[in-house]
Amino acid sequence: MNQEFDNDESLIESFVRRLSAKYDRRYWLECAKKGQPLDALWQELGKAGFLGAMAPEEYGGSGVSLTRLALLMEQLANNGMPPLMLVVSMMGAVAIAKHGTEEQKRRYLPRLADGSERFCFAITEPDAGSNSFRIRSLARRDGDEYVLNGQKVFISGVDQAEHMLVVARTIAADAAADKREGMSLFVVDTNAAGLTAHRMDTQILMPEGQFQLFFDDVRVPRENLVGKEGKAMHAMFDALNPERITAAAMGVGIGRYALSKAVEYARTRKVFNTPIGAHQGLAHPMAIAKTELELASLMAHRAAEMFDAGGDAGMYANMAKYAAGEAAVKSVDLAIQVHGGSGFMGETDVITLWPLARLMRTAPVSREMILNYIGEHVLGLPRSY
Ligand SMILES: Cc1cc2nc3c(=O)[nH]c(=O)nc-3n(C[C@H](O)[C@H](O)[C@H](O)COP(=O)(O)OP(=O)(O)OC[C@H]3O[C@@H](n4cnc5c(N)ncnc54)[C@H](O)[C@@H]3O)c2cc1C
Numbered sequence: 019m020n021q022e023f024d025n026d027e028s029l030i031e032s033f034v035r036r037l038s039a040k041y042d043r044r045y046w047l048e049c050a051k052k053g054q055p056l057d058a059l060w061q062e063l064g065k066a067g068f069l070g071a072m073a074p075e076e077y078g079g080s081g082v083s084l085t086r087l088a089l090l091m092e093q094l095a096n097n098g099m100p101p102l103m104l105v106v107s108m109m110g111a112v113a114i115a116k117h118g119t120e121e122q123k124r125r126y127l128p129r130l131a132d133g134s135e136r137f138c139f140a141i142t143e144p145d146a147g148s149n150s151f152r153i154r155s156l157a158r159r160d161g162d163e164y165v166l167n168g169q170k171v172f173i174s175g176v177d178q179a180e181h182m183l184v185v186a187r188t189i190a191a192d193a194a195a196d197k198r199e200g201m202s203l204f205v206v207d208t209n210a211a212g213l214t215a216h217r218m219d220t221q222i223l224m225p226e227g228q229f230q231l232f233f234d235d236v237r238v239p240r241e242n243l244v245g246k247e248g249k250a251m252h253a254m255f256d257a258l259n260p261e262r263i264t265a266a267a268m269g270v271g272i273g274r275y276a277l278s279k280a281v282e283y284a285r286t287r288k289v290f291n292t293p294i295g296a297h298q299g300l301a302h303p304m305a306i307a308k309t310e311l312e313l314a315s316l317m318a319h320r321a322a323e324m325f326d327a328g329g330d331a332g333m334y335a336n337m338a339k340y341a342a343g344e345a346a347v348k349s350v351d352l353a354i355q356v357h358g359g360s361g362f363m364g365e366t367d368v369i370t371l372w373p374l375a376r377l378m379r380t381a382p383v384s385r386e387m388i389l390n391y392i393g394e395h396v397l398g399l400p401r402s403y
Pocket residue numbers: 106138139140141142143146147148149171172173174175220222228377380381382383384385386387390403
């Protein structure tokens with residue numbers, strides 16, 4: 019158990035304050051502009067135990083809870099340096115810790131925990147989109163191996179990760195009696211023979227790029243299957259709530275960072291007799307943005323606590339992700355407005371946040387698919403699709 023971060027969230031705050039003296043927004047922006055990984059920051063997070071949050075202690079895990087991990091993400095993003103890789107790599111740890119074999123746990127978890135290896139997560143395909151069950155990537159058994167063919171799009175951090183958790187079908191969608199059957203999960207080396215990765219032209223300033231992937235007869239050893247063949251649905255869903263919760267924490271932090279810049283500017287900028295922040299036309303939207311960010315933060319904490327307690331975090335995780343995405347978009351838009359024309363200057367560093375904040379409405383799950391979940395699973399409404 020990592021005692022240092024077990025009890026007090028202010029300890030995480032001071033840890034991030036100490037960290038950001040060395041690795042600040044400027045460091046993050048430099049890595050983002052060059053498309054480079056946040057390696058030095060990553061190693062520090064590993065040393066402090068945050069990368070081992072989802073791994074049991076006997077496999078090098080730290081015992082840091084998801085609640086603490088989400089707080090860490092929130093604090094890093096509050097300071098303008100959110101690591102998306104923390105969200106995607108953690109999903110590998112969750113799936114392997116819960117569904118992996120003993121050998122997989124020993125092989126991957128300690129290195130994920132100490133920061134020497136990273137995972138990315140590949141599910142999205144061009145034709146299937148939000149309808150993940152319709153993916154076409156197919157893994158065919160051939161002796162002690164699977165032969166993987168298909169393609170993926172928008173996969174983040176492929177160039178930074180040693181391994182990729184790939185969702186593929188072992189029964190084609192139209193041959194499965196039930197669409198949930200035949201989904202399988204594999205650990206694939208990012209430099210496996212037959213796998214090619216092309217950087218996509220996503221216009222988002224962040225250290226993690228997106229990649230289109232082609233799997234052309236990629237041979238995956240049978241021991242890399244995570245969980246049971248054709249039964250990956252549970253492993254996938256187990257990783258989705260922590261993904262949504264940490265993404266929500268990231269959205270809250272991005273919004274807070276933007277809002278803090280807006281407030282600072284509004285307190286000092288005078289164009290008539292008073293600082294612009296005295297005008298309620300700006301002050302009230304800022305007060306509303308602050309309120310909505312704090313509400314989203316509370317919901318993310320609630321979701322993380324529910325996950326840590328072993329309960330069903332689905333409703334809270336989805337609501338947190340929705341609320342954080344909306345609050346981040348509003349806050350960054352407002353920060354641009356408060357800065358007037360300066361809001362469009364790179365040096366002001368608010369327009370730079372817009373694509374990333376806007377992404378929070380689309381990925382890792384779109385606001386519409388979240389609302390579909392709440393409509394169907396929380397309110398019990400019939401589904402349209
Ligand atoms: C920067 C970035 C990083 C990403 N990283 C990863 C990653 O690491 N790994 C990965 O696997 N994927 C990743 N993704 C993919 C991301 O999860 C998807 O883009 C997202 O889930 C939406 O899927 P789509 O793009 O296919 O849109 P579509 O599914 O085509 O949807 C288009 C629009 O239609 C709406 N829509 C679709 N169906 C319905 C419905 N039933 N009801 C109402 N509205 C609907 C959607 O909400 C959306 O607004 C990333 C995407 C981006 C942009």
